Amino acid sequence: MKNNNHKFLSVFLVAGFIIGACLGMTVSSFLDLNLGFSISLGSGFGMLIGIVIGSVIDDERQKKEK
Template sequence: MKEYIIEIENLVKELDEQKKKKLKIDVLMRMLNMLKDEPNHKLLSDFDELKKLLTEVIQHYNKTKIKVYRQYFHNIQEAVEKEFGYVEKGALIGRYVGIWIAMGSGIGLIMGMIIGSGIDNIGVGVALGPGFGTAIGIVIGSGIIGTSKEKEADSKGLTY
């Protein structure tokens, strides 16, 4: 992994900060640093392919190549999480926000229907319920559960 870090640094040194951000170079470097002490693993060939894709993106910077690179990078991130348990900072919060928005919207719809039928205007309840449920889902997903899961992973040294 240490050689990948050096090679990636050399590849991207000419890129401006905006391109580095779009290609998530900082995330890639943090992930490589997390993996540098891991024994050789089956992801080495994936990193070879990622490095090749990154080289192509740098040589021919266009939307199609960026999209292919980012999708491949995302696949590697999922494999790293599955194999080692390492996750990108903020990924757990985003994951739980998504889950709780969906759950909150559903619960809000049901509660809105109940409240709407209680005031003999189910339309108002159906219209307002999902909005309130979504807001509650965001609070629970990001503020309560997501943040605690993120802190837990961070304290275990599993975030990059």
């Protein structure tokens, strides 16, 4: 790939989605919440955190290359 500017953003987005869904299932079992709501909320927050972390890493990497 020639344009690989957002490599870490993609990786952390997917990782955040998966980890957030797993945490949502775990929390819903302990707190006796609706499973679908917990999975969707956990996945959403996980993806948001993954976007922030991946963007920061990609931004720092691009600053070092320049």
